[in-house]
């Protein structure tokens with residue numbers, strides 16, 4: 073269920089079946105991670121459109137934004153479901169990489185999957201440490217890190233919360249422009265999500281969002297076109313990850 077933010081009253085039930093072939097856990101995982109990936113790309117878009125200064129790796133900042141937006145847009149129970157799904161995708165990516173005999177790409181703009189996993193777990197735990205001890209334990213977050221997580225979350229919220237506040241103070245609008253009838257399950261999730269976000273905020277300039285074939289399971293923000301591209305190939309990839317995790 074969505075959090076109540078101002079007049080923002082769209083109710084979305086995450087995990088509502090779109091296709092019948094997957095278990096509810098896998099469906100929720102796929103839909104949760106469409107949000108995770110979209111929120112991450114939206115983070116890149118906001119950094120560009122809102123001219124957000126970034127003092128470290130932009131990829132890390134976009135990961136942090138995904139958590140902050142999940143916490144801002146969704147009620148506690150759904151945010152906790154998302155906390156599992158966002159993090160478990162990173163863990164699955166790490167496992168697959170290891171099984172393929174590939175080590176972490178230390179040169180990459182993205183941090184290693186294992187680090188992204190723990191960073192994500194830490195922030196979601198830090199958002200509500202009293203109620204999310206079970207989550208931290210389930211995810212194997214060591215106490216040495218957990219001790220710092222409430223502070224890490226507060227710092228992240230102070231940084232990104234200000235950016236979100238500015239966008240929300242502009243009120244509802246239509247600056248997120250999704251193509252008409254976007255394809256597949258990704259298109260269905262984004263249709264609902266973009267509607268909800270447009271009722272919650274406006275960006276300083278319009279952002280186009282497209283779901284299309286790219287030849288790989290990927291998503292990216294193109295600053296030249298001011299467009300988020302979400303590749304349809306990601307759907308199959310997320311279903312495979314969900315099945316590895318839940319079946």
Ligand SMILES: [Zn+2]
Pocket residue numbers: 112113116131134
């Ligand atoms: Zn990124």
